[in-house]
Amino acid sequence: MEAVCCVCATPLHEDSSVPACQTCLARLRQILDQLPAIYVQLHTELPRWATRNPSGTPTKHLAWKYRPSPIPVRMPLLAHAEHTVHTVHTWAHQALPRCLPDAPVRPGHLLQYLCRLLAQDLPASLQPPVQPHHPQATWDAYQYALRLLHQDDAPERLTTPCPTCDLRSLYRDRTGMSCHSCHSRFPH
Incomplete structure (x- = not known):
């Protein structure tokens, strides 16, 4: 049976000990480097339509009693930020179980720490105890975050x-x- 990449399912060379192709390894390393910054952007970004009320007039020019009540406009962004942390944490839990922190850590710091650990030794993070859907789920979370931030220039x-x-x-x-x-x- 021919070995295939665990991310893109392309056939691998016979002498390859890594379960992913070089393109996917470079792409995953780039994603793991960018995810902490994207997490921060998800927390600080407001959707473009958040500055106006439903009637179309800017909210800062209305008297307080006529302003509409605030709506949770950032809920999809914040929910996806937490989903991204959970996705990377599940991958790291299988790949590097001894490196996980024992004490509770804030999600942003945890994501930064886990991304750095996974990127340091990416071929070892993809070895067989790791289920192959974890790198693909991380790629999907990255793509969706870029779409939420209107930066979907990724291929x-x-x-x-x-x-x-x-x-x-x-x-x-x-x-x-x-x-x-x-x-x-x-x-x-």
Whole structure:
């Protein structure tokens, strides 16, 4: 049976001891480096429509008794921030159970600590006791956070095979499609 990448399911070289391809390793390392900053952005960002009331007039120009009551506009952002911490914590719980802190830690500090630990030895964090859906769930949480923050410039993984190499490693970004295994480019 041929070994495949645990993230993107592309075939691996026979001499590879790491259960992920080099592209996915680089992408996961980049995600783990950026997740703490995205967590902070999720906590500080307000949706673009939060500064106006339903009638369309700015709320700061209305008298206090006519202002609408505040609504929890950041609930999806805060909920996803906590989901991101939970996703990385579950991955670290399986990959590095001895490195988890014993005392309660604030979620932001915990995410920063766990991301740093997972990124330091990423190939060991992907070894067989770890279920393969944890890195993919982290990638999905990262993508959704970028969409919530309106920064979704990250490439979208396609399920169709590449016309050049017949591997399922096509990604779509703003410039077109590209294959991460044979490095072919297909403009829009």
